[in-house]
Amino acid sequence: MIKLLTIWNFIRRHKYWITVFVFLAIIGFLDENSMVRRVSNIRKINKLHEGIKEYQSEYDENTRRLNELTTNPRSIEKVAREKYLMKKSNEDIYVIEEENTETTENETQK
Incomplete structure (x- = not known):
């Protein structure tokens, strides 16, 4: 349970950076029109x-x-x-x- 709370706190603190990283990964490599x-x-x-x-x-x-x-x-x-x-x-x-x-x-x- 403590690990889950630690992960949740990490996600809450860095939600914008995680979102930007996921967006760049999708645009850069995974998308049909990737870079x-x-x-x-x-x-x-x-x-x-x-x-x-x-x-x-x-x-x-x-x-x-x-x-x-x-x-x-x-x-x-x-x-x-x-x-x-x-x-x-x-x-x-x-x-x-x-x-x-x-x-x-x-x-x-x-």
Whole structure:
């Protein structure tokens, strides 16, 4: 009985601090919209904004290249020669492939 009275007196004296502590615990950790979830959501939003910026710059670069291809016939020729190995009738094309350094190292170790 004495312990119960001691606890009750402690609660009566510190009721405001206990209420504030319980409120902060609920808001900070237990609530559906807690501060922990809010901070993690803000981090996710920032990562998504960074991704949007990357995709936007990639989109702008591709749009610029597409406009260049549609307006400049020399750029079409350049792409055809480099990517599809096309050539004029009086030209020869030599394709030089680089050796993979890992395979040459493995062969020398054997």
